[in-house]
Amino acid sequence: MKMAILIIYATRTGSTKKIAEFIGETLAKLGEEIEIKPIQSEIEFERYKAIVLGSAIQSGKLLPETTEFVKMNKVELSQKPFAVFLVCMTLAMKNSSKYHSFVSAWLEPIRIIVNPVIVGLFPGVLNISKIQKFSDRLKFRLSVLFGVWKEGDHRDWDEIQLWTKKLKSEIDKN
Ligand SMILES: Cc1cc2nc3c(=O)[nH]c(=O)nc-3n(C[C@H](O)[C@H](O)[C@H](O)COP(=O)(O)O)c2cc1C
Incomplete structure (x- = not known):
């Protein structure tokens, strides 16, 4: 039986889950068997040929889980093969390319434990009404007001598709 690729995601407001699903759909179209699970799931690692882990960023950090x-x-x-992607709003800012190494450093806590075969850095979604804490909603409203971040969906599906094709080549090398 063909072994599947497992995609695991950690999210607070759902945008990382949707990216995980899109990566899954793209890999499925490329002929892979896919399973997608939230990070809290029980995982039988021996069933998978590769693991892809995605996390939202909050307060300059991967989600603690x-x-x-x-x-x-x-x-x-x-x-x-182990791949990682993160989802954040910094990469949705103007001139975001200058923040790439800053954002990439958020993966350091993972890199020092297991080195991924490929990393993805993706802009996400800012939907203030979905943010749970009042103080966070206020902070984001102010940053939108001052033009730091723009509300809305900044996910770039073409970029994610391209990354997924590179991910498949990395997995195929093993
Ligand atoms: C409380 C909170 C804190 C955040 N902190 C950051 C941050 O420090 N840097 C950043 O680039 N994005 C930050 N973001 C933006 C999120 O990473 C972005 O909205 C992402 O799409 C959320 O993913 P999720 O929908 O899967 O939870 C923050 C969002 C929230 C709600």
């Missing part, structure tokens, strides 16, 4: 997941499963993750 993401780093925890990598710590807890470092042996299993280092035994097969």
Whole structure:
């Protein structure tokens, strides 16, 4: 039986989940078997040929369960192709290319545990009404007001598709 690729996501407001699903659909069109699971799921690693992990960024960090997941499963993750992507708003800012190395450094807590075969850095979504904490909503309203960030969906599906094709070539090398 063909082994599947597992895509795991950590999200707060859903945009990372949608990216995980899109990556899954793209890989499926390229002939791969795919499973997609939230990070809290029980995982039987031996069933998968590669693992892709995606996390939203909050307050300049991966969601805590993401780093925890990598710590807890470092042996299993280092035994097969392991890819990571993050989703944030910094890359939706004007001149975002100058922030790439700054944003890439947010993956360091993972890189020091397991080195990924490829990393994806994607702009996400700012939907203030979906943010749970009042203080966070206020902070974001102010940053929109001052022009730091723009509300809306900044996901670039062409960029994610291109990345997914590179991801497949990396997985195929193994
Ligand atoms: C409370 C909060 C804090 C955030 N902090 C950051 C941040 O420090 N840097 C950044 O680039 N984006 C930040 N974002 C933007 C999120 O990364 C972005 O909205 C992403 O699409 C959320 O993914 P999710 O919908 O999967 O949770 C923050 C969002 C929220 C709600």
